[in-house]
């Protein structure tokens with residue numbers, strides 16, 4: 458039975474003023490256009506969970522594309538339309554994107570000769586969703602503003618911290634929901650409901666992952682690996698025999714688990730520093746999952762997960778550069794340990810490769826060196842540029858790169874090297890090369 462509740466006060470308390478006012482205005486627009494409009498999905502769930510989430514998705518009982526156009530006219534912005542799916546994205550002038558979807562259709566059949574009537578309904582829309590906690594909606598029309606629509610017990614499940622599907626065929630319909638169930642359970646510290654857990658086990662026994670496309674699996678795995686505690690998720694996947702179901706090579710033995718746990722620590726450490734750029738977590742974890750694989754095995758996984766050419770290339774080339782960097786680092790440790798040499802070993806690697814190396818380093822001293830690279834060396838700049846070299850009358854050519862590299866090295870090894878000294882170095886190098 459539908460349980461309704463007013464959550465206008467929660468919206469007012471928990472949303473930034475601007476967003477609250479925006480919802481009110483969207484509601485007024487809905488009234489003017491004669492349609493019912495709701496916020497749905499993660500946005501509503503997170504309001505009830507007291508978590509910040511300002512990513513609103515709207516569902517319209519009616520024509521979403523027409524409504525999205527009206528929104529763009531009212532608030533300023535443009536519309537990207539997806540006619541086939543009757544959805545649209547409003548791109549506001551600030552660059553913010555808002556999804557607007559048409560509620561799914563419900564068919565009312567009348568007896569005798571009357572035609573079937575199609576009604577766009579929020580209930581049908583919510584029924585196709587993954588879990589009860591994600592199947593909540595809040596209406597924004599002025600006379601119903603803040604009415605929480607809960608057909609499937611989402612509020613109760615949020616209170617009981619439970620992930621529950623809406624019906625018993627849910628995982629057969631879409632097996633990626635199993636990965637989502639694990640992801641949300643870990644993120645919120647929820648447990649997977651008893652019946653839902655049984656349905657997962659059944660689905661895995663039916664081998665439903667076998668037929669599932671790699672891209673869909675990888676999409677969900679990527680989202681999972683971007684969470685704060687992906688290793689717990691991977692462990693859950695292993696507990697349900699899901700990793701093996703995706704590909705028999707994907708295992709979670711204690712050694713691999715340890716590697717992944719180290720990666721998790723390093724990624725968390727890096728995130729805490731708020732450094733730029735932010736890494737692609739999937740790439741670091743995939744390096745870990747592929748630890749000990751040969752190139753042919755990696756290719757098998759690449760094909761199973763249907764990685765794009767670009768993603769596959771990133772992974773394979775990074776594996777090679779990591780191998781080389783490990784050898785170079787070993788040599789560097791045995792040698793004089795000039796800072797500049799450390800810089801030139803790590804600098805060609807993508808950030809994900811450096812994080813992976815840090816996670817795999819057993820020695821505390823090596824971790825410290827890599828951390829120094831990430832937090833300081835990487836962003837250090839010199840005080841001269843190609844323009845200075847031009848001004849010195851040095852003819853352009855490969856010498857420019859060589860000079861700038863040498864000056865970078867000198868500055869890394871001697872932080873107090875002045876601009877004058879850097880220019881002198883450049884002049885001397887240019888003279889020697891003549």
Ligand code: ATP
Pocket residue numbers: 497498499500585586587588591592631633634
């Ligand atoms: P997040 O905080 O991770 O963004 P979200 O709930 O907003 O969580 P999305 O992946 O953006 O997650 O999906 C938006 C909504 O679409 C979900 O809340 C859910 O209702 C629905 N949804 C997404 N994927 C599925 C799926 N595979 N099956 C059914 N419903 C789904």
